[in-house]
Structures are given as structure tokens and as C-alpha cells.
Amino acid sequence: xSGSIENPDYAAFLKRIIRAYSKRIADGDIxxxxxxxxxxxxxxxxxAQAVTELRAKYGYxxxxxxxxxxxxxxxxxxxxxxxx
Numbered sequence: 223x224s225g226s227i228e229n230p231d232y233a234a235f236l237k238r239i240i241r242a243y244s245k246r247i248a249d250g251d252i253x254x255x256x257x258x259x260x261x262x263x264x265x266x267x268x269x270a271q272a273v274t275e276l277r278a279k280y281g282y283x284x285x286x287x288x289x290x291x292x293x294x295x296x297x298x299x300x301x302x303x304x305x306x
Contacts, residue, residue, distance in 0.1 A: 273302040 240261065247254045276282045284295040284303070291298065 270302055273298070 243254075243258065243261075247258060273287055276287060284299045287302070288295045288298040
């Protein structure tokens with residue numbers, strides 16, 4: 223897969239941004255909690271989209287999807303499988 227080598231660096235960068243944002247909120251910006259909650263919703267959507275694409279474009283099984291997440295294939299299918 224192209225780009226897979228830089229993905230760990232990209233994920234680490236994203237985690238640093240999220241931690242920095244939470245620290246900014248913790249410095250007293252209580253109103254930004256809603257924005258941070260929106261980030262959680264966006265991440266949930268992104269994970270669902272990634273799972274859908276991995277299955278549709280590359281044929282990954284539920285077992286394949288579950289393994290890097292440390293969950294069972296049944297849990298992955300229940301969370302992202304819909305009616306399939």
C-alpha cells in the first residue's frame with residue numbers, strides 16, 4: 223500500500239495535535255469542550271470510512287480489520303458492518 227511507511231508518523235503528529243488542543247482547553251477555555259467533542263465524532267466517522275474502504279477496495283476481512291484494533295472480528299462487524 224502506498225503511504226503506509228509514513229502513516230505511523232502522521233498518526234503521531236495527529237495525536238500530538240489532539241493532546242495540545244486538550245491542554246489549551248484545560249487552560250480555561252470551557253466553551254471549546256464542544257469543539258473537542260466534535261473531533262471525537264469526526265474520528266469515529268473517519269474510522270468507519272476507513273473500514274468501509276478497506277473492505278470495499280481491498281477486500282480485507284473482518285478478522286483483518288479487527289486484528290490491528292485488538293478486538294474480535296464479531297465486534298468489528300457489529301460496530302461497522304451495518305446489515306452486511
